[in-house]
Amino acid sequence: MTTDLDALVRSIAAATDTDPAVGDDARRALRDAVTATDPHARPARRSVWRPLQRSGPQAVRRSLRWKLGVPLAVGLAGAAAAALTIPGGDGPRTTGTQIHARQVAALTFTEHGRYIDVRIKDPLADPARYRAEFAARGMDVRLTLVPASPSIVGTVVFSEGPEFPLLTGGGCVTGGGGPCVRGFRVPVGFRGTATLSFGRAARPGERYDSTANAFAPGEALHCLDVRGLTIDAALPRMAKRHVTAPLFHVEQHTTPGIARNVPRDQVPGSWYVADADPWAPGQVLLWVRQDRPEPRSAAREAALNRGCGR
Template structure:
């Protein structure tokens, strides 16, 4: 290859940016490159410039790859903060104990606590008390419903006016500090949804079984409400209205068969029976 052909194969723009020594080196490199194998006559030869251009492109790529591979990535420092230690939960007391003179006053603070907690807290004060909870009218939740002791009635009940609505009710018990005998006490609690409970003075007749006031209503009217509220298991008891119907003198001492009860009879009360039964106390209309 003559110098003229070599110069003609070079890209003029590339030579303009080179020094004289750089141009001589580039020409020497091209001259030293082996020529391709001769091809048969009539077959077009591959131009020299694309090969040179390809070589330049590969070199540029190689430089780019080297530049990326030698770049050092910098990762941000991460500070790990340990989680604070878990604070143990302190369970609130289920009962309140107050010393008043020679007595220990006890009231229920948590009416939905596990009964075992009541026993543990009584035992911590040296008392043998079986405390139970029974569903009652919501306004009587926390009231003492029953007390039984083996100490000759030495356990007293505490009353509080206005605690149970407009009535005065028992809200706690007083146990002598020297008392060591057994005590059983039942406190009232708020009933769960659909749960029956016994009623007493100050309660609305029928509220313990989910009915509105039944006093003086007809049997047919009360049964219609029971059907709307999906209350079943209705039984009937005779409601005496005179001394002549008391005790074994009443017509149905063992309960009234349903087919004997008339729709126009009057209802006096509705209470919870056993096994979810609802008992209506009725009497023929006078």
């Protein structure tokens, strides 16, 4: 029975509001499999998380905002809402319960007049899965989602090809203060080629592929301007906000424009913080230099300090 129960649990998929209700046979099969399991049996350990491949070099874009439609994961208690099917037929009866999962789509496609509305259901899906779902509808659209710093989660960080209309609404805002975008629209009968890359929320410890400035609204150092302070003065202030700097971006004093990233023990504490970029959740890359940095322009200062109450 342990093997049968394992097969049953593996078949459970995350439910969405578009999935049909489970039939009574599926409910009874799940109940019987769970209650019949030996309570003293030691369950086998299984890995259920698989990391994504990281994409290309860092890019910085601060334009369009959208909000990803991310379905909540469900546990065993959500099995009644999962899309399960029980194979039928008149063949010989087998021991145990046979249940197979219907793979939940990573995207949704809804036709509205001259356009097809596309929404992302699984922001962690393999890009090949997105492409296959577009291809099944005769479209050559290459979609990727890359880990991004908070203020640009849901923004277009790269695009090539036609600009698709965006779906907005709901009256909400993103971490950067822009309007939430619910998805995008592809013209019916589209036969061109398009490439889009959106920012998604990074997992703990995952490096960002696309970033805004670390002092921008929604970012780790917003309203905590340590720029112009020495490293020794800046780090304790950052620590109060639970932000660390694993590396320091050092510009060569003798060769402007040439820089390298070094650990803390290779930078004097008397050097100054000139700027900062998001690095990973709770981490930033500090730009440091031997002399005090020049003041920012008034417009730049106002943009970064928006909402800071000063």
